[in-house]
Amino acid sequence: MNKGILLFYLIMLVNLVSGQDIIIKKNGDEIKCYVSEITFTAIKYQLPFRTGVTNKILKKDVSIIKYENGKIDTINYTSDLNRYQNIRTQIIKKGDNFYQNDKKLSLSELKEILVTDSATEYNMQNFETYHNFGNIISVAGIFFLVYGGCDAIFFPQKFFDNKESKFLYTDIPIIFGGAAVCVFSLVFLIPANTNLNKAVSIYNSKAQNTATSAFKIDFVINPAGFGLIMKF
Numbered sequence: 001m002n003k004g005i006l007l008f009y010l011i012m013l014v015n016l017v018s019g020q021d022i023i024i025k026k027n028g029d030e031i032k033c034y035v036s037e038i039t040f041t042a043i044k045y046q047l048p049f050r051t052g053v054t055n056k057i058l059k060k061d062v063s064i065i066k067y068e069n070g071k072i073d074t075i076n077y078t079s080d081l082n083r084y085q086n087i088r089t090q091i092i093k094k095g096d097n098f099y100q101n102d103k104k105l106s107l108s109e110l111k112e113i114l115v116t117d118s119a120t121e122y123n124m125q126n127f128e129t130y131h132n133f134g135n136i137i138s139v140a141g142i143f144f145l146v147y148g149g150c151d152a153i154f155f156p157q158k159f160f161d162n163k164e165s166k167f168l169y170t171d172i173p174i175i176f177g178g179a180a181v182c183v184f185s186l187v188f189l190i191p192a193n194t195n196l197n198k199a200v201s202i203y204n205s206k207a208q209n210t211a212t213s214a215f216k217i218d219f220v221i222n223p224a225g226f227g228l229i230m231k232f
Contacts (some may be wrong), residue, residue, distance in 0.1 A: 020048060023035070025057075025062055033046060033049065042058050091196075091204060098200065111124060114203055124195070129192075131196075134188030135189075136187075140186070141182035145178035148172075
């Protein structure tokens with residue numbers, strides 16, 4: 001009986017491992033997974049035994065997808081990117097949020113859109129660097145602010161041996177230090193925001209040019225005469 005159950009689970013395990021998709025990267029590495037979604041710029045997938053976690057890989061790093069049903073999909077990133085850029089629409093900023101086609105974009109979705117364009121890639125790399133440093137520093141500052149404030153509120157009666165107030169010599173320096181660290185984080189967060197807005201501006205400019213250049217009529221005059229040039 002036990003051998004039968006063990007054999008059953010082994011068969012199920014073999015079917016689970018073999019019955020899955022394979023993403024082949026350009027460097028030859030393989031990812032055995034279940035492909036859940038393919039966008040213009042990325043491939044979303046789930047790993048075996050971790051079906052609740054969705055991973056993502058950029059199309060530019062992928063060569064082929066082999067599906068469990070035998071179908072093979074060759075990834076042409078350049079073609080997909082050109083098609084994506086031809087139909088893209090502008091990104092609108094409302095307050096602190098960004099929208100495209102009336103859909104609110106998360107930060108990860110916004111970055112996925114912007115990093116596909118070589119003109120905005122430099123600004124997005126700067127944004128990532130400044131944003132990460134700024135967040136780390138601001139979190140540290142908030143920690144000291146909360147620590148100093150809680151210490152002053154919940155432990156106000158503690159004194160040093162010389163009877164001087166702990167609040168004056170311990171809590172206030174911690175609170176002011178935390179506030180100073182938070183202010184210092186702006187040195188990184190402001191350039192991060194500037195680079196992000198610049199990347200969006202460049203993207204919107206190219207999107208507008210794509211829309212306006214879809215159909216164009218030029219009136220031309222030369223020594224041979226005049227005429228119309230239509231560009232599609």
